[in-house]
Amino acid sequence: MLDSMVERVFLGWDRPFLAKTVAWLLERRGELPGMMVVVPTAQSGRRLREALAEAAGAVMSPQVVTPGSFLQFGDAVAATDWSERVAWVEVLESIGDWSEFGALFPEPPGEERNWAGGLAQEMLRLRHSLQENGLMMANAAWKLRDTVEAERWQALARLEELVEKKLQSWGEKSRSRILAEGLSMPGGISRIVLAGVAEMPPLVERAWLAWEKRVTALIGAPENEAAGFSPIGRALESWTERRQPWPDGSVQVVADPRQQAVEALRVVGEMGTPSNEVALGSADTEVGEELAHAFTREGWPTFHPAAIGVTGGLTHWFRIWSAWLGDPTLAAMSNLLALPETGVLVSGKRAQKAKTLAELRDRWMVARTDDLRRRIAAETFRTDADKVAAEELLAAAEGLENWRASFLRENFAGSMERMLGVLARCGPKTQETSAAMAQWLADAVPLMEKVRRGATFWIELMLSGIPSPVPLPPAGRVLDVQGWLELFHEPGRHLVLCGMNDGKVPARGGGEPWLSEAGRDRLGLIKDSDRAARDAFLYHSMLEARKDGGRVDVICGKNGAGGESLLPSRLLLAAGRDELPGRVKLLFKEVEPPEAGLRRETDWKWQPRTVEPPKRLNVTSLGDYLACPFRYYLKHAVKMQCSETGRAEWNARDFGNVTHEVLERWGRDTEARDFEKPEAIHDWLSAELNRVVAEWFGKRSPLAVRIQTEALRQRFLWLSRVQAANRIDGWEVVDVERKVELPVGGASIVAKIDRIDRHRESGRLRVLDYKTGKVDSVDKAHRKKLTSGTTLASHLSRECPAVYLGEDKGKTAEFLWHNLQLPLYAAALVKRGDPMPAPCYFTLRSTEADVAIHEWSGFEPADLEAAEACAEWVAGRIAAGIFWPPAEKVTYDDYSILAAGRTLEEMVRH
Template identity: 45%
Template sequence: MLVVVPTAQAGRLLRESLAEAAGGLLAPKVVTPGHFLRTEHAAPESVEQMAWIEVMESVRDWTPYAAAFPLPPGEGEPPGWAMGLGKALAGIRASLQENALTISEASHRMGKTVEGERWEALSALEYKVEQQLARWGYESRSRMLARGTRVEPERRIVLAGVPDFPAAAVRHFAEAVVLIGAPEEMSSDFDDYGRPGPDWTDTLLAWPQPGSVTLTADPRQQAAEAMQVVAAAGTPSHDLALGSADEATAGELVRSFGRGGWVLHDPSNLRPAPLKAWLAAWRQFVSRPDAGSAVDLLGFAETSALTGGKRAQRVMALSAARDQWLARDRDDLQRIAALNPRNLESIQLAIDTLESLMRYRSIFLRDGVHAGLRRLLDRVDPEGRQSDPILEWSHATAPLANEIRRDAGFWIDLLCASLPDVPTPAPEDRVLDVQGWLELFHAPGQHLVICGMNEGQIPGRASTDAWLPEGTRKHLGLSHDAGRHARDAYLLMAMTEARRAEGRVDLLLTKTGADGGVLLPSRLLLAADEKELPVRVKQVFREVEPPDSSLAWTLDEAWKWQPPAVEKELRISVTTFADYLACPFRFYLKYVAGMSEPEPERVEWNQRDFGNVAHIVVEHWAVDEQAKDFAEAGKIEKWVHDELDRVIAERFGAKVPLAVRIQRESLRQRLSWFSRIQAEEWNRGWRIEEIEKKFELEIEGATIVGRVDRIERNIDGRRRVLDYKTGTTAGVVESSHRTGMNANTRLPAHLQDVPEILCTGADGKPKRWKNLQVALYSAALGGVDELGYFQLGATEGDVKLSLWDGFSIADRESAMACAGWVVRQVKDKVFWPPAEKVDFDDFKILALGRSLDETVAMRGGAA
C-alpha cells in the first residue's frame, strides 16, 4: 500500500497514530503528493538555473523577447543580474510542474489571452534553455513530467485526506482509494481525488460549539490567549491539537507554552542550511581578501580550522588595526608593523591571521571551486556532518565547470542559492508540535486550537507573482484562490464537526501581524447567513486594547546598568583635566574604565587620525636640523608636502582610498598656510628648541604627565610653548581654558560649591576653569614667557598663532589649585554625578535616549 498525505508532518502523525493503535503493525509506505512529481536523472535545479543564466547572458538582441521584457535585462544593472532573473524564470517552470506543463505548453493555452505574446516570448527562451541542457547531457524535470509516466502501478494507492491533490500527480496512476473526512451524503461535493468542489466557496460555516472565536491584538497576545484557553479547559498535552497558519504566532506559541512548562516544537521554524552563512562569508573573502572580510569570516567557528584558533583575539587585533590605522589588507598591516607601533604584537597577530586565510584562498583558487570546496570541507567539517548538500551540489555542477568559465564568486553564489533551509531539530523532551494548517486535519487531539484565522493565512494569500497572477493560474489549471478557499472551507468544517459531539475547537485571530501591519479576519469566519453575519462582524472587528497599552515604559533601578569597577595606577594626563571638569562620570568611563566606541568600518580619517598625521608631519619637520631653520615659506612647504606623501605611503602604499586622498589635499593646503606662518615666525627670531618634550608633575601625591608639542626660544631670549591644534573649535587660548561667570550662571552639579574652579580673567571678570592643559605646561616647565596654540585650522584665517595674552603667575597658581581639587576627587573615586550637558558626548548611546543619571546604577562614586 502507498498512502498519500498532504505534508511530511502529516505523514509523521499518521505513522505515530498507526504505531500507537496497532502496536507491531508494519506501516505502509507514506508519501506526499510530491512523490509523484519526482523524476530520475532530471537536471538538478542548480544546473537548470545555470542554463537560464547562460542563455540570457548570450542574448545580444532582446527585440524578439520584447513582449516579456520591454526593457532589455542587464542594461545598467550590476554583474550578476542574470542569476536573480534565472532563478525567477526557473521558479515559473517549477510552478507549472503542478500541472505537468512546460512554458511552451502554457504558451499554447494562453495564446488567445492578453498574456499570449508574453508567454510566447518566454517559450522561445525556454526552447534555448532546453537546447543548452541537452548539450550538457541533461533533460529538464519540466519536460520529463510533461511526457508523463506511471508510478508503482502494482501498489494500492490510498489518498488519505489530501484535499488539493495536484493535477500532474493524477496522471501517474490509474485508480486510487480516496479517504475523505466527511459524511457519505456529501460525496458529491468532492471530485474523484478528494478535492472539494467550487460550491464549497458558498458554504455557510458554523462557529465551533463547544469552543470559541477569540480576537487578539497581536501574535504575542494570541499565543498567550491560546495558553489560557488550554489551561482553562485543563487539556492534557496528548489530547491537544495545536496549530497556527501564521509562522510568527507559531514561534510565540513555543515561547508562551514554554513559560507554562510545556516544551513545544515548531516544525515550520527553519534555519539556514549548515555552512551556508560560512560559505557566504568565505565568498566575500575570496572576492575581497581584506581585513573587514576576515573579521566577518572569523565570526564563524568553522574558521578556527583555517587559522589555528584564537578567533576572538584575531578579531580584536584586526579590528584594532582597522580602527587605529585604517588598515585594509595584509600590505597595510606590514607597513604599519615596520613603523614599530606600540601594539606590535597585536599587529603581528593580525598579519598572521590574514596570511593564514590568504594561504587557503590561494589553494582554493588554484584547485578550482569544486575541488577547492572539497578540500575546505575536509578542514572545516572533517567528520562530514554538514557537508552532504554541498557535496551533492558539487557533484552535479562539477562537469559544467570545464565548459563554463566563471569566477569563484559566481559558483559560490549559485551554491548558496541552491541550499534550502533546514528544519530546526526538535527538543528531545518536547510534549507537542505546533502543527501547520494542512497538518491539523490529521492531528488526533480532541481539543483543537487554531491560531492565525486571518485572511491571507486561511485561506492562503493570493498570488503576487507578476508572471502567474490568480487569473493566469486558474487558466493553466494551477492552484488558485478559489480552489484554496474551497479546500480551507472544507477543512475547517471537517475539523470542527469532528469534535462537535466530543471535543472542543477554539479559533484565534489577531488584528495586527508581527510587523505591525493590519490583518483582516478570515473570510471563513464570516461565512454566515444574513441574520448571523452582523453578530460575527461585531465580534471579529471590535476594538482590542493592546496588552501593553496601559503600561508606561519606565527605567526601573533593576534595568540600570552598572559600570565596571576598575583599579589602576593613578597617572593623569594634563589633557584629561578638561574631561573631568566637563563630566566626572564620562571621565571615568573614558580614562579609568577605558571605554570607547571604535570605528573600524570607516573609510576616511576621523578627527583623531587627521590630527595625528598632521602632528607627525610637523614633528618630523622639526627634528630635521636643516629643515626646521628654513626661512623661506616655499622650502618649508615643499618639505612638509613631501613628508605628508611619505607618511601616507607608509600607511596605505600606492593605493590610497579616495576619501583619504581628499583629506590629504585638505591637509596639504593647511601645511602650505603653516609654511607661510612658520617662515614669518622664524624671521621674527623664533627658533625651535625642543619638540614632543615629555614631563611629569607631582600634584597631591599623583603623577601628572604631559607632552609639549613645541618649545621655542627667541633670539632675544624669550621662551615660548606652543601646542598644535587641528580642530575647528580651539579658538582663543584663554577662552578655550576658562569661561565667564555671572549671577545667572548655573554650574553643573559636580562643580557647585567648589571654589578651586574659580578664577579671574585678564579682563578682571570672574571665570571658571574648564581646561588646564596649557596652564599646567607653565607650571611643569617654568620660565615660560608665552603660551599658546599653533592652529592648523580648515581655512587660511584659522592657520595662525593664538597666544594667551596676560597669562600670569596668579593664573598658574589658580590652575594648580584647580588641578589639585580634580586629583583629590579622582583619588577619592568621586565620579558622580554625570553632567546633564556636554559639548561632545562620546557616551550618548549608553544613556538609552535618556540622561546617564537615569540609566546608570551608581551613586557617590565608581567603586
Template identity: 45%
Template sequence: MGEPEQGKLEQGDLLDGAGSFCDRCELVSWARPFHDVFGEWLWERKARLPGMLVIVPTAQSGRRIRQNLADRGGVLAPRVRMPGYLLESGDSASDSIEILAWVELLEGVSDWGVFSEAFPNPPVGEGSGWALGLAKSLVEVRVSLLSVGLTIQQAASRMRGTVDHGRWEDLAVLEKEVEKVLQGWERRSRSRLAAEGAFRWDEGIEEVVIAGVPDLPPAVVRVLENCPRPVRVLVAGDDRADFDEWGRPLAQWAQREIAWPQEGSVTLASDARDQAEKAVAKVAEGGRPSTEVAMGSADEGVTRELVRAFGEQGWPVYDPGSRRVPALVGWLSAWRAYLLRQGVSQIMDLLGFPGTGALVRGKRAQRAVSLSRLRDQYLVRSREDLERARVEVEKQRESLGEEEERVRSALTRTLSDMELSLETMESLEQSLQRFMRDGFHKGMVELLPYVDPEDEAAVGDWLEETADLALEVNRGHAFWLEFLLSCLGSQVVSAPQGRVLDIHGWLELFYEPGEHLVVCGLNEGKVPAHGSGNAWLPEATRRRLDLPNKDSLAARDAYLLSAMLKARETKGRVDLLLGKTSEPGDVLLPSRLLLAAGGTELARRVQKLFQKDLEVAEVAFGDENPEGWKQLGGGWEKPPVHVPQSMRVTAFRDYLECPVRFYLSEIARMRRPDPERVEWSATDYG
C-alpha cells in the same frame, strides 16, 4: 464499526482505479478530529496495513499517523507518503543541475530579439552568473507546472488565445533548448520524465488510501486514475456533494457561513507580540494539559512570538517549520568577496567566522582586533597601505629621542599589530592560492574540513553531484561560489529539550487531535492563503492552467476551518486570534472566513474585528514604569541617559529634523563607527 475477519475485504473497500465517484470517495465522521477517526479506520484494517500506501497532506500528518498506530500496539505500519511521491518517475536532474542548464542557455543567447514577447527588455547583466536569478524563477515555474502535469510547451498550448500566449511560446522554445543542454550532460529533467512515463508502482503496494488531502494536485489525480491498484479517498464531512471525486472541497465552501466557536473565542490583537501574549492567556484559561492543546499559526512572524512568549512562561515550545541559514553560507559569502578583492574590509569579514581560524593558524580574535585598530587609526584598505604605514611608523619610532618612551611604546604596539595583520594577510593569500590552484570542486573539498567539518550544509553531496559538470561548463571560481550559495537551503532547527507543545502551520492543524485548538494569524492573505508570488504565474494564468488560485484556496481553507471547528463542537474549545498589524507594521485585515456571515451577525463581527485598541508598543514606550519597556522583548531595557544642560546650534538643528535621531545620538550617546572612511573626519582631528 465492527472489525472484519483478518485478511478479508469489506464490500466496497477496494475498488479499481476506474471506480465511480460514489464508491471511491468515503465520508468519515467530522464530529471528532480526523487524526482519531482515521487512526481507528486504519486499525480496523490492521491486517492489510503492510500492503497499504497512505497519502497524507504534510510530513507532520504522516508522523502523526505513524505515532497513532504505534500507540495502539505492535503492527506493521503502512507506507505513508505525501502526494509528490506519486510524481517521482526515475532518476531526474536535481534543481541545481537544471538551474545550471538554464544559466548556460540564457547567458549564451546572442539575440534576445527572438524572445521579445517574453523579454521586451533584454535581461542581460554584467559578469558571469547574471542569469542565476532568472534561471531559478524559470525552474520554479516548471516545478509549479509539474503539479498539474504540464511542461511549459503544454502550458503554452493552453494559453492560446490569451494576451500572454506569445510570452509562453517564447518560454517553450527556451524550454526545448534547455532540455537539449541537459541531454548533452546525460541528464533528464523531472518535467520530461513526468511527460514520458507513468509512476512505477511497487509490487508490495496492494491498495492506496488518500487520507484527508484537501488539495490533491491534478497531476497526482492522473497517476491515480491509471493506478493498477484499488484506490480509496477518505474525507471528513457530512455531505458527499460538497466534494469532488478526489475529496477536494468544491467552490460552495467559500460561500457558506462559518459559525464562530461556541466554546472559546475570536480575539483581535494589536500585533504579533500581542497575539502571542493573548494565546498564552487562552491556553492557561483552557486548563487542559499540553497533550490536549493543538497550537498553530498561519503567520511566521506570530509563530516566532509564540515561541518567545511561551518560553518566558516556562513552557518550551517548538516550531517544526523553523529554519536557520547554515553558518557556512555567511563564510562562503565572505570568501567569495575576498576572492574578488583581497582588501582589509573583506579580511575583517572573514575573521568574523570561526571557520577562518584554521586558515590563519589561530588567534582569530587578536588578529581581528589588531586589523580593526589599524583600519581605524591609519585608514589602511589593502596590504599595500599596511606595508607603507609600517615603513612610516618604523621611521617615526627611529626618530624619537630617549625621553619619548611613552610614544615609543605606543608605536611598538602598533608595529606588533602590523606584523600580526601582515601575517594574517599572508596566511589567507596562501589559502586562496591553494583554493584557486586545482579547480573549484577540488579546492572546496580541501577547504570544507576547516570551515564546515561536520558538513552540516551537505556541500559534499552538492560537490559530488556537480563535479562532472565542471568539465562541461567554462566557469570561474567566483561563479561556482555564487551558484553554490544560491543552491544552499536553510536547515531545520532542532527541537528544544523538554518541549511541551509544537506550533504547527495552517495545513498541519487538520491532523492535530487536541481538544483545545488555538490558531493565530487568521488574517486575509494568510487564511485563505494567497497564490504564488512568481511573476510568470499571475492569478489569471493560474486559473487558465488549473493551478491553485484564490478561489480554490478559499474553498480549501473554508473547509479546513469548518472541519476543525466541527471536530470540537461537542467536546473541546477553539480560540482564534488575529492581528491588526504585521511584524513590520503593515495594516492587516481580518480573514474573510471570520466574516462569513450575514445580517446582524455580520455587523456584530465587523464591529468586533475592526475595533480600535491602543497599540502595545505605544503603551510600552509611554510608560515611565521600567516594566513597560520589557513588553518590547528582545532584552530591551530603558537606556541610561544624561540630559545635557546646554545644546549646540547644530544639535538643535538635528533635533528639529528628527527628535528620535537626536535622542539616540545626543542623549543615549549612540554612535555609528565609519571604518570605511578614506580620510580623517573632523572628530578624528579633534
C-alpha cells in the same frame, strides 16, 4: 472501471481528524507495512507517526509521504535543479540577438549584475508550477495559443527548447520532461491512503485515479457532506459559498503579531488547559514565531517547525568566503575572522587577530593586504607585543590570499576539496555539512568540466543545492506551534488559532509573475479558488470537531510585523444576514496600539565588567572624568569605544593626527623650524604631507582623502605665514612632542606637549597645542565661569577641587575646570625648573582668519595651583574606583546607545 479502485471514507467531524485516522489505521494494522499514507505536509506526517507510536507502541509504521513527493519519485534520473539552473544561465547568456524574444523581453535583459542567475531562478520556479499538471512550457504555449499571452509563452517555449537541448548535450533530462511523459507510481506498495489531503497536484490526482490498486481517501467530514468533495476527496468550490460557524470560545482582534501571542497565552492560561490538550497554531509564520517565544518565556517550552532559520555554520561561512574571492578587502577578511570556521585557516588565535584587524583598520584606514603590509613596515610600535600581533595578522591575510589564489586558478574542484577537508576539522556539525558539500562537489565535477565558470558561481550554486537543515525540537518541549495545514492533524480539544487574516486564510498564491489566475485555470493548475475551498472545509471541520467538550479561540491582527494593514479572514464573515452585522462590528472595531496605557519598565540593565582603574592617566582623559566619571570608566578603563573601520575619508581624529605628524616632523628638523620665509616653510610642510599620505595609502589614496589633503595643504600655507611672522617676532621652537609625567598619589599623569617655544630676547616660554577643530578661547576651553544659577553635575560640588576661585576682569570669580591639559603642561615645565609658560593654542581651521596662535592672557600661578589640586582630586577618585553617578547631560555622548532613550543611571546596574 478505474474509479471503482478509489474509495472515500468519511470519518466524521465529531472528534479531531488525527484521532479518527489513527483508529482507522490501527484497525488495519496488518496492511500497514504495504501501505503508503499521504498527508498534506511533512510536519503533519511527523505528527501522524508520533500518534501511531503513542497509540500502538512498536507497530509496523506505514510509509508516510506528501502529495509533492510523487512529483519527485523520478528524481533519481532527473537533472538536479542546480544543473538545470546552470543550463538556463548558459542559454540566456549565449543569446546575442533578443529580437526573437521581443514579446517576452521588450528591452533586452543584461543590465544588472548576475541578471542571468536571477532570471534562471524565475524560470525554474515557473517550471515547478507547471509540473503540478505535468506541463512543459511548450504544452502551456499550445493551451494558451488563443489568449493575449500567446506570443510570450511561445517565446518561453523557444527558450525552454534551448535549455532542453543543452541538458541533453550533458547527458541529462529535466524533471519537467520526465513528468510530461507520465508520472511513475512507486513500487512495493499495495494501497495508498490519503489522510486529510484536501488539495493535490492535478497530475498526481490523475495518477491516483488511474492506479490499478486501491486508493482510499480519508475525509474529516460526515457522509452527508459527500457532495462537497471530488471522487478522490478534494474539497470542491461549493465550500466557499457556505456559511461558517462562529467559534464557541472567543474571536479577538488585536494590534500586531506580538499582541496575538500575548492574547493566546492569556486564553490558554485562563482556561487552564493542559498542554497535551492545546492545539496551538497560526496561519501566519511571523505570528507563529511570536507564539513560540511567548509560550517558551512563560515556561511552556515550544517548538515552531516553520520558523525561519538563520543561515549559519559552513553555509554562512562560504557566503562570506565568496565575497572574499570576489574582492579580498580587509572588510571581507574581518567578516571571515568573525566566524569560528576561519580559525583553522589562520593558524589559530582567530579572535585576537579579529581584534587586531579592527584596531588597525580603525587607526590606519587600511583597506587591503598591501596597505597593511606597508603600514606595518613603516610603523614604530609601542610594544613588541603589538608588533607581533600585527605581523601575525599580516601572515593570516597572506594565507587567506594564497587560498583565494588557488580557488581562482583553473582547478576549482581540487581547491574546494582541500578546503572542505581542512574545515571539516572544526567540529561534528561542520564535518557533517562539509561531507554534504563534498558529495555535491563530486556530483558537480562532470558539469564543471563542461562549463567554464568562476569559483563564486560554483559556490553560490553549491549553497543553493545543499538543503537547509531541518529544525529540531528542543528537549522537553510541551507544545508545537503548527501551521494552518498541520492544525487539521492536531488532536487537542482546545484549539487556539492565530493569524486568521485574509491572504493567510484563505491562502493566496505566491504572486507568480508569469501566471495569472486565468492562465492557471486554462492550464489546469491549482488556483486561489481551489485553496479557498480547501481552507473553508478545513476551518469548518476543525470547529465542528470541538463542538462537543472542546473550545476554539480565534485571533487575528490589525497589522503585520512590518506595520502593514491586515483584514480579517473572509471565513469569519461567511454568515447569514442576521449574524453578519455583529461579526463586522467585532472584526472591524478600533484597536488601541499595543503600547497604549503602558508604563515603560526596564526588563534588564547593563552590567559593565569590573576592571582595575588605570595607573597611567593621559592628561586629556582628565577632562572626560570631569565631564562624566562613568563615561570615563567605559572609555578609559573598559576601553569601550566606537570605531569607523570602513570609512573612506579621514575623520576628525585622522585629520588631526596627520596634521600633528607633519608638524612634529617639521619641529624635529632643527633647520626647517628656523625658516623665516613662508614659502620655505610651506614647501617643507607640503612635501612632508605628501610623504605622510603615501605612508597611509601608497599610490592609491581615496578621492575624498585627496580632497582633504589639499584642504590641509591650504591650512599649512596659512600656518606658514603665521609661523614666519612668529619667528621674526623672536619666538623659537625649542622642543616638540615633549613627554612629561606628573606623579599624583599612586598614579601618574602622562602627556606629550605638541610644542614649546621660547622668546630669544625675554626668555618667556609658551606651551602650544595644535587644534584643527573648533575651540573657544584658551581659558574658556579649560574652565567655565560659574554663577549663582549654575547647576553642577551630581558628581561635582562647590566644595570639590574642580571648583576654585580665580580672577576675571580684575574681580574674583568662581570657576569650574572641565579641561586640565595646558595648565598641566605648564605645571610639568615649572616642576623641572623652567619659568611658568603661557598656555597657547595654535589653531588650524578652515579659514585663514582662524589659523592663529591664541594665548591664555592672565594665566596666574594661582590658576596653576588650582589645576594641580583638581588633577590630584581626579586622580585620587579614579584610584579609589569612584565612577558613579553618570552625568545627566554631556556635550557629546559616545554612549547614548546604551541608554536606549533613557538615562545611563536608569539603564546601568550599579
